[in-house]
Amino acid sequence: MSKSDREKQHPYIPELAEQLRKQQIDRREFLRTATLLGVSAPAAYAMAGKIMGQSIVPEARAQTATPKKGGNLRCSMRCQEMTDPAKFDWTEKSNVARGMLEYMAITGSDNITRPFLAERWEASTDLKTWTFKLRQGVKWSNGDEFNADDVVHNFTRWLDPKVGSSNLGLFDSMVTATDTGKLDAKGAKMISKSMTPGAIEKVDAHTVKLHLNRAELAVPENLYNYPTAIVHRKFDEMGANLSKNPIGTGPFSLKEYTVGQKIVLARRQGYWGDEPLLDSITYVDHGDDPAAGLSALASGQVDMVHETFVEQLDVVKKIPNVVLHEAITAQTAVARMQVDKKPFTDKRVRQALLACLDHPKLLEVAYRGRGALAEDHHVAPIHPEYFKLPVVKQDYALAKKLLADAGYANGIDVKIDLKREPPWELAACQAIAEICKPAGIRIQLNVLPSTQYWEIWDKTDFGFTGWTHRPLGVMVLNLAYRSGVPWNETHYDNPAFNKALDAAGSTLDANERRKLMEGLEKTLQNDAIIAQPLWRSIFSSTHERVKDYKLHPTNYHQMNKVWLA
């Protein structure tokens, strides 16, 4: 670390280093927090190495051969529309765009977020002001230079309700709600949410500042969410359509594009960073039948299948020369109950349902044991701030008593809405229904096609909703359990919880934050708003000729280092 870097470093860094020295935090947590606070990844690795007396060389990938340049990687994945990255709702769309567009930060397959288009960042001690120093010398594929105007433009459009981007919810700390004075069809006040004036400030051509309404820890992580790819400052002027105007800072250009069929990305000249090894990537659309992708892999039509489902593991193992990749994630699905709809208004009913659960059994039955045990509070063991709570045991007697106290001595009939895909969700719901029967909770399954489920996911009183991986536990809690946020599907409204969450979200010290998480996790568990069967691993499969590919916990494709033997 140079002298000037040391001068600029976040005041918390020395304390963090001290904690690592005393082994209060592990190396991984140190790297994560240090990079989060603006220390570049090599510098953070070097610091960790110095403190722990290890080599300063970053962890090397296990390499069997020297990387070779060239070749076309063929991957089976849905080829969807790619109009506006800010409106992406599928990882697949962002995977194609990720070849052409880049992000301010990047979260690696190790769940550590590092600077990317932003060279470094600094957060104020109260975590309300974030300064981003942008990388210089980055060129757009049309020759323009990447600068602060691009970043300002992106934030402005994300937080404009007319654009329709889910980033509006992601950067809630930069948004102000105003009463439009109009009433909606149901007679409720229409509240408009848009960017707080002055929330983003251009300091100079390569510096931007974010001014947040409240402390926010996960700003860098949020900047590597799939809809936060940085588009050109003239994106809207040029028709706001990425597939028609594929201008990006990334290493690939769009060579061929037929929605629903095939997309080809080709390595482009003049990329600012290290050139990728592949000449091109071809995405082939095999429709919604997961078996089709494996057939294509088995017959050599593709080198890789984007997603392999847990039900397919046996088939994959039987295909010669195919490697199965597994990533432990914070992906899950929760049987969530709306606290303002009967019978779930009564906490005892919800608690009775949770008392029936046998988590090890659920993991085994619904996901072949490949994942981690859940504790019904939506914070995963791989989250850095996870606090381990005592194991909750199945207790039918308690469940029956709670039900009887709530006035359902003869048991209760409820209907859960769930979607057909991915299939493990149905298996999990069937297992939950079976496991709850002895206590008198009779759960009827209402299986819907995915799209139909996504129409009612936040409306139904009892539903089984899939949640993707997020790098930090506080991110999920902020998105789903804070009062009044758009994705609060349980309608959970607990001011004390919100306050505790505010505190956790503004606590940098991982140990301190973990202590706060104990309370949050216990509150959620005790209020019993979600029954969470498991944390699941995700899988993908490649031919063994595909080298240095690492499955990302959110299945984001990072192909710059991948090569073909």
Next chain:
Amino acid sequence: MLIFITRRLGLMALTMITVSVLVFLLMEISPGTVAQKVLGPYTNDEQRQLWLEQNGYFRPFYVRYLSWLGHFMTGDFGPSIRFKVPVAEVLWPRLANTGILAGSVLAVMVPLSLSLGVLAGMREGSKLDRSITVAGVVTTSVPEFASAVFLTATFVFWLGWLPGTSTMSEGWRLNQMVLPVAALVLYDFGYVARMTRASMAEVMTTPYIRTAILKGLPYWRVILRHALRNALIAPFTVIMLQINWLLSGVIVVEFFFAYKGFGATLLEASLNQDIYLIEACAMVSVFVAVTTQTIADVGYTFLNPRIRFQ
């Protein structure tokens, strides 16, 4: 005759208009759900209201219907939600792909099932007849989704002879056609062969065939000249019906082999609530059904001298 054709065409138009009203009612009666389908689940109410306003969804229902119908008549089916391109750009190439698949199936299935049916029907109860009948019944009773899995397990995973999917992503390939065509032919040929066999067997028992044989004509000549013509009327009708079946019956096979055809598109559009694409697919299906029926009716009156109009 002219009056008959005009009447049929009028009826055809009326059917299509009725269906179009139904389709529009089913799909677009509630603007709120349209906005949600178009913008996706992760948007808030305000964003949806803005979209509805921009796209004229606050106009009266009949105005929206007429404007929709007007666009439809001129070939403007609106944008596909899933593909984010005009529906026509997705629909026509995929319909053509299904045409190719259906054509290939007919090209294989018709000669195969007719010749097997005729062979079986020539000598009712012979060993050949029994074998063909059993084979036909067995393959017809295995649905396409099962035979597709079986074919893939054998020729893709075990023997490794054929490609597992038929996306034609590197241009049209004959070897990618083999499995989907095989799955459909396996399912369909037994049915047509059995029809042909029954018809042939019936003809073979008629007095004029007996006379022809008795007067000493060579056997092959009796079959080709006398029996075949009459025996083929029934199978011909059955084959005509298969064309309609092929338009919808290919859904399973197209989906399984990732063949980019009309059936798979219809399924994908329905599963993903791509309303404008569903509307277009529904109208195309109705158009094909009504048109083939009209053509069949008109054609039949020309061909069959026993049907005449006043």
